Amino acid sequence: MDRRTFLAATGTGATAALAGCFGTGLADSEFDVEMFSNRFAPESFEVSVGDTVVWGNTGSRGHSVTAYESGLPEGAAYFASGGFDTEEEARNSYPQGNIPSGETYSYTFETAGEHRYFCIPHERAGMVGTIVVRE
Numbered sequence: 144m145d146r147r148t149f150l151a152a153t154g155t156g157a158t159a160a161l162a163g164c165f166g167t168g169l170a171d172s173e174f175d176v177e178m179f180s181n182r183f184a185p186e187s188f189e190v191s192v193g194d195t196v197v198w199g200n201t202g203s204r205g206h207s208v209t210a211y212e213s214g215l216p217e218g219a220a221y222f223a224s225g226g227f228d229t230e231e232e233a234r235n236s237y238p239q240g241n242i243p244s245g246e247t248y249s250y251t252f253e254t255a256g257e258h259r260y261f262c263i264p265h266e267r268a269g270m271v272g273t274i275v276v277r278e
């Protein structure tokens with residue numbers, strides 16, 4: 144399944160189009176995972192090694208994409224919006240690494256496995272996600 148098919152299957156595209164009406168100016172063709180209403184949609188997204196995932200903020204609040212160090216496959220590089228090297232640094236530095244309304248963040252996955260991540264300001268509200276990277 145390619146990304147477009149996946150998005151259509153989960154209905155994310157329709158949601159993005161709707162959110163676009165409220166004026167972030169971000170089209171659903173510009174991202175893979177949408178950030179709005181304190182959640183990542185889809186919460187779990189599957190790609191292949193070497194693919195770049197783009198997150199788009201279609202909501203009104205700022206969000207972050209921050210990996211859980213304990214939630215990465217063995218040997219995977221750490222990733223976080225803002226380019227931090229560790230989860231602690233990302234947490235302590237926020238709002239550096241914030242992705243404002245209408246902006247995107249992208250990351251290229253080079254290691255197969257499940258990558259669990261969260262949004263720093265909305266982690267307690269349950270804003271977490273997983274990128275599943277296949278060989």
Ligand SMILES: [Cu+2]
Pocket residue numbers: 181182205206207262263264265266270
């Ligand atoms: Cu958030």
